[in-house]
Amino acid sequence: MRNAWTLTKVRMRLALRNRAFIFFGFIFPLIILVPVLAYFARYAPAVIPYALSSVLAITVMGSFQGLSVQLVTFREQGILRRFRVAPVGPGAMLASSILSNYILTLPIVSVEFLLARRVFHMNQWGNLGGAFLLVSVGVVTFAALGLIVASVTNSAQETQVINQLVWSAFLLLSGATLPLPILPIWLQRLALFLPATYLVTGLERVMVGRVGITHIGAEITALAVSAAMAFFLSQQLFRWEPEAKVGSRAKLLAAATIVPFLLLGLWETAHGTVRSAARSDFLSIERNAPTERSSPTERPAPLTPSR
């Protein structure tokens, strides 16, 4: 535990000395957030919690990309080997990676909240405790999922290709960029198998619907189980050496991380409420969505599919 904390502090220092991290970790989220919130603050203030929940989800999901590339780069450069001859285990290496990322994500999430509330006059805080819990579990989950990718890829380039594919699915299908209810029904059903969907819908529910933590139990459980599973598997599959190749058994084990989401997706498809809750939250903000200024009395056509 002491080793993990030492490594966490070192990793945080390294991240803060990295210009790319400063830009993509701190500045870029604000570049997205400020114009979006400024627009809604002017034309539809009630939509701000919904927009903020999407921005928070994208910030949290960002944990997926950076850590995996860093771990693979360290392995390729032979940095991990030096730690291997010291009394440091894979658990400390991985935990420090996740913990430092979590600590560095919290300030940006706080700034996003404060900007929305204080500068852009978001009319309510939402369920702040629920949002904090989802952000916390979400950061750990997406970081751990990223580490799973790192455990099965052999180069930073390969890692980036896989990251981009998965990241695109997270962004486009989860509701983080395109609201889930406007997607075709089959895509909405497909989205129920993605971890990102539970983060996005959970944040929408606590920010827009202001539901209590008990109402987001499914989302929290799915994310937490996946985080625990991904962390355990990435520890088992951890490779110190660049030349150590991944066996097919390891790839199967890594693929097992999706099992909680597969089960949850099947359950949600049959009995779940995530899609209906997402639709309800979306409809509540759609009523407040800005219309064409040239015809203010004309009601826009509903964005949601008929079914």
Next chain:
Amino acid sequence: MSAPIIEVHNLTKHYGPVQALRGVSFEVQEGEVFGLLGPNGAGKTSTVEILEGLRPPDGGIVSVCGLDPQMPGAAFKQEIGAVLQATALPDKLRVGEAVSMFASFYKRRRDPAALLKRFGLEEKRNTFYSQLSGGQKQRLALAMSLVNEPRVLFLDEPTAGLDPQVRREIYTIIEELKKERKTILLTTHYIEEAEKLCDRVAIVDQGRVIAQGTPRELKQSSAGTTRIELRLARPESDAALMQLEGVADCRASDGVYVVHSTRVPQTIVSLVKYLEAHGNELSSLDIAAPSLEDVFLELTGRSLRD
């Protein structure tokens, strides 16, 4: 004599179809500097990485400080220090942070500031790793390997790729460690390094230990020959020089003929006669006592640099 601190018996290792180690055996006593000398690909790094716990052996028995390097947990790693063949750290890690961080991993630890001072890195304390020269990086690697007062220190090619001046600096550091009676296992393909630093040397070739002993013992075992290095005005065949009196071996490389002679005066007289008779001339002639290079040549028929 007390029990050896490093024991290696019949060690084998293969990488796919390549047999890297074919039954390596040696022992190292506490306080000894032991060298594994051999050309690239001889199996030195495979041996040392198995002893560091970085690679599992395929066969044989290995023990360091009475422990199996493959044992789970941190106990074994608490006892050893290592300078890997290529040490790498994150570019933006400062020198002082690197030493302090590694020191924090161990139960028994030395003062990082004192280590930086000892290795001449005090003024570089706040310098990023990426801004260090090759020699400074190697001194940092040595400092980090000593943070836990290791009982055994592994140095894998510690001066490879460094310029001669930096190499001498590293030699000075290793000689100081030797005076402190630190147990060191050193791999190298530099003859000078092995002769200068090691109490005992094992010559490794093609995954086998082909000779071991003190540098002096090994040189004395070199069939009692003396090395004569010649340069000639015009080339001659090795076979022709082999016919000279007292010549045990002759090889040409880059215009230099290395002749091993059991009777030096007779060899030189017959050489001069031969050259006169064939209208050739001596450009230069050097006589040297046999080196470990000669021992290697004699045992394998190849140069360490081949």
